[in-house]
Amino acid sequence: MISIKNLTKKFKDLCAVDSLSLDIYEGEIFALLGVNGAGKTTTIRMLSCISRPTSGNAEIDGFSLKKQSAKIKEIINISPQETAIAGNLTVRENMEFIASLYYKDKKIIEEKVKALLKDFSLEDVAKKKAKLLSGGMQRRLSIAMALVSAPKVLFLDEPTLGLDVIARKELWKQIEELKKKMTIILTTHYMEEAEALADRIGIMVKGKLVEVGTVAELKAKTGEEKFEDAFIKIAGGKL
C-alpha cells in the first residue's frame, strides 16, 4: 500500500528524516515510535502531502508522492497531533464541512455524517460547539472528521496525547474497529498503545528508521521481556 524510498527532510543543517525506506502493507496498523524530535511527525507530514520531502519519494496506492499528490489527497486523511477542529462550529457542522470537501451530493454527505456520528458516539453532542467538548471528545471528533472521506490510508499523529486513561481506552477501541478497513499509520509516545494496536512497529532515532518488526520480534531481537525496555534499548537509552 505504501512504499517509501529514501525519504529525506532537511531543515537547514538539521536532517529531520534521513533516507527513510519502508513498506507498509494494506490493512495493517503501523506504529512509528521514537523520542521527541525523532522525525515521526515530519514523516507523517511528508506522507500526507502537508510537507514536501527534500529528497526521496514514496508511493501510496501506486501514486507518486512527488508527482501525484492530488491523487493521493483523494485517498488519504489525517488526524493531526493538535485537535484540528473548527471550534465555533457544532460537531455536526465540522463533519459536514469536511465531508463537503470530498463529496458534492448532499444525501451522501448526510449519510456519511450520520453514520460516523453514530459510530463515534457523537450523536448526543452533535449540536454542541466543538470548542465546548472535552479533550477526549474533541479527539474523537477529529478522528471522525478524518474518516468522513472514507480514506484508504489514515494518518493518526499521536491520537491519544493528553487524554485520560478512560478516554484513551475508548479511542483505542475505536481505532481497533478500523483495523482491516483501511491502512493506518500512527505515531505515539505510549508503548502500551503501540503494543495494543499495531501490527508492526517502526522505531525512529534521530531521523533514521532503526528497527521494524512486530512487538514479539522487537522483544526477541533485544532480549527484553517488556516492550518498553526493548524500545529503550533500541532508541539508545539506558536501562
Added chain:
Amino acid sequence: MRTLAFVRRNLKEILRDPLSLVFCFAFPVLLLVIMELIITSTVPDISYVPQFKIENMFSSMCVFSFTFLTLFTAMLISKDRNSSFQARLNVSPMKSVEILFGYILAVLPLAIIQIILIFCASLCFGLVVKWNILLAVLALFPSMILFIGLGILVGSLCGEKAVGGMSSVIINLAVFLGGMFFPLETMNNAFTVICDILPFAPGIKIPKAIITENTEGIWIAVLTVILYMLVILGISILVFQLKSKSDKKAH
C-alpha cells in the same frame, strides 16, 4: 462547491465570535451615534466641524468599519495557518486558490451588513436618501476589497500574537490619515499630501463627494484607491500562495 463550503465555515467562525459582532457591527454604529449626538447637542453650527456632517460620517464610519475586516480576516487566516486546521485543509483536495477565495468571499457579506447598519443609523441623523446613495455604496467597494486584502496580507505574514498589533496599526493609520475625526484641510500641506497619497482619505472622500454631488477632481481619489486595491490584493494573493508553499517546506 468546496469554496462555498469553506465560505460557510469561515462566516460561522466569525459570526459566532461575540467580539467580531461587537467590533464589526456594533462599534462603528455606536461611534457614529455617539459622535452625532454629542455634535448635535454641543455644536451650534455644524459647518464649524464639517467632518461630522452626516454624509461625511457615513463615509468615514463605513471605511472605519472595514478596518475591522482587516483584523478579523487576519485573525482567521493566522489561526488556521498556525493550528492543525490548515493541515486538514492541506490534506484535502482543496487548492490554495480555493482556500484564499473562501476567506475573501466570507468577509464580503460582513462588509455589506456593515454598510447597511451604518446607512440605517445615518438615516436617523438626517442622511438624505437620493439615487446617488447607491453609487456612493458602490464607491465603497474598492476600499472594502483593499482592507480585506490587507487582512490576507497580515494573516499570511504574522503569527497569531502579532496579528492584533499589526491590525491595530492599520486601524489607527486609517483613522488618523483618513481624516475621519478632523478636517484634513486644516492640517499643514505636507500632512494632507501624505493623506492624499495613501488610500484611506481618498477612500472616504469618494462616497462623500458622490453624496454631496461635489465630484470635482474626484477621479484622482478614485484612481488612487483602485490602484492601491489592485496592488494590495495582488501582493496579498501572492504572499498567501508563497506562504502556503513555504509553510509546506518549513514544517
